[in-house]
Amino acid sequence: MFQKAQRLQQLPPYLFKEIDRLRDEVRRQGKDIIDLGVGDPDQPTFANIVTELRRAAQDPATHRYPAYSGLSTFRQEAARWYKERFQVSLEPLSEVVTLIGSKEGLAHFPLAFVNPGEVVLVPDPAYPVYSAAAVMAGGIPVKMPLRRDNNFLPDLQAIPAEALKKAKMLVINYPNNPTAAVAEKDFYAAVVEFALRHKLIVVSDAAYTEIAYDGYRPLSFMEIDGAKEVGIEFHSLSKTFNMTGWRLGFAVGNAELVAGLGQVKSQIDSGAFDAVQLAGIAALKYSAPEVKRMCALYQERRDVLVAGLQAAGLDVTPPKASFYVWAPCPPGYSSSQFTMKLLTEIGVVSTPGSGFGQAGEGYVRFALTVDKRRLREAVKRLRSLEL
Ligand SMILES: Cc1ncc(COP(=O)(O)O)c(C=O)c1O
Known part of the structure; x- marks a missing residue:
């Protein structure tokens, strides 16, 4: 009934809202989800x-x-x-x-x-x-x-x-x-x-x-x-x-x-x-001491995920900073195809690089915001994929 202003019509739906929707859909089908999507720290405030x-x-x-x-x-x-x-x-x-x-x-x-x-x-x-x-x-x-x-x-x-x-x-x-x-x-x-x-x-x-x-x-x-x-x-x-x-x-x-x-x-x-x-x-x-401890925690997670992605054949550079890992897609996959494969086949949520802009095509982003045990599980599932 109400027409939205042009400024809003120019904007795509907010990226993470859409990813949350897809994740919830797969979760409803009973899949165990490991969410490496949005960059929201899993640890409590100090x-x-x-x-x-x-x-x-x-x-x-x-x-x-x-x-x-x-x-x-x-x-x-x-x-x-x-x-x-x-x-x-x-x-x-x-x-x-x-x-x-x-x-x-x-x-x-x-x-x-x-x-x-x-x-x-x-x-x-x-x-x-x-x-x-x-x-x-x-x-x-x-x-x-x-x-x-x-x-x-x-x-x-x-x-x-x-x-x-x-x-x-x-x-x-x-x-x-x-x-x-x-x-x-x-x-x-x-x-x-x-x-x-x-x-x-x-x-x-x-x-x-x-x-x-x-x-x-x-x-x-x-x-x-x-x-x-x-x-x-x-x-x-x-x-x-x-x-x-x-x-x-x-x-x-x-x-x-x-x-x-x-x-x-x-x-x-x-x-x-x-x-x-x-x-x-x-x-x-x-x-400062708590921040140092958090960085050490993320660093351990980074090492688990990067090693796992590399073992799965992806050409990943370990990040020096931020809690993200930016991984090139395997040959033959677009960002959204690879993200969908990870979500639907192994229940791992990532974010398609193309969602951050055209030049992000060909990459997916993983956030290091789940614990090491779950990351190891994600890596195990990743290695089971034919890539
Ligand atoms: C690059 C970047 N800038 C800014 C923000 C916003 O952070 P906040 O509004 O929580 O301070 C985020 C949150 O994900 C971010 O990734």
Whole structure:
């Protein structure tokens, strides 16, 4: 009866909603499902964070509307943490804004800076929110393919001149979802130089910087000289502290960009629950040992899955960071054919690379969010397949 707005008609159904539907269908048929689909940590939030939420929630001072840009104490802690972790100095009140999860911030940010018809350069494959956010703002997402032969980094020189002329913003995400690739200083320095030359805003999505293996320490884009002139970085507490359900993140960087996002948010939402932000302070302040333990756990899982995939004949590179394994499909299979085979024949849920964009075709993504015992079972089932 009601016709949806064109902006919604332009967007495909949200990828994971569709995968959940297929998974539930197969589960109803009685199959034992091992879900390596969505990247949602299976471990609980660290105990000290829950304790702090309980304490904070009992204080009536937290029950009122939060400040739009977030508690100053949370923003100060985010700034302290950035300094400790990345040696990046931030002015807490003008260069940090609290978010209701980083997805919220990423989705709202283009509303502050993108006019209808302007181009947003987005990676392909990618977390779907960057393109959706561009479309919601009336912008045009233009894809930058991430290819294995370029270490899943976009080739900035290959961006079509026409698109570049209309481009306002460029999105990068390392450690990357879905490819698990990482970026080093030389790439980030090239992005700063490119952004200055073409007057682009750089959006860096840093949701996975804390999940890393073998002693590797991912960089923040903000560590690079000139980054704060051109960029804003989105950080999430979701993956680092097993807090996906809590909805807490923050954005840091150029004060004008942070203020623009804050202005949009003040028109649309009323901020994150103060008690959740207080618990977020505890997370950022005290969780380093727990985060290390989680990384060790994911690393063991990575080793089980990567070895299993390699034994099944798939040419998989062990990731240095993120909790994903990005695997090329066996010869003769498209992403969705291979995902469907895994689901229907052995009850293993993965995500088709093509769901993250055309350039993801030929790959599937596995999330390391089930325990080792179940991963071993998944591997056993995989090896039983004729590939
Ligand atoms: C690359 C990337 N960025 C951002 C997010 C959003 O995280 P949150 O909104 O929970 O902070 C996700 C979640 O899966 C992600 O994979």
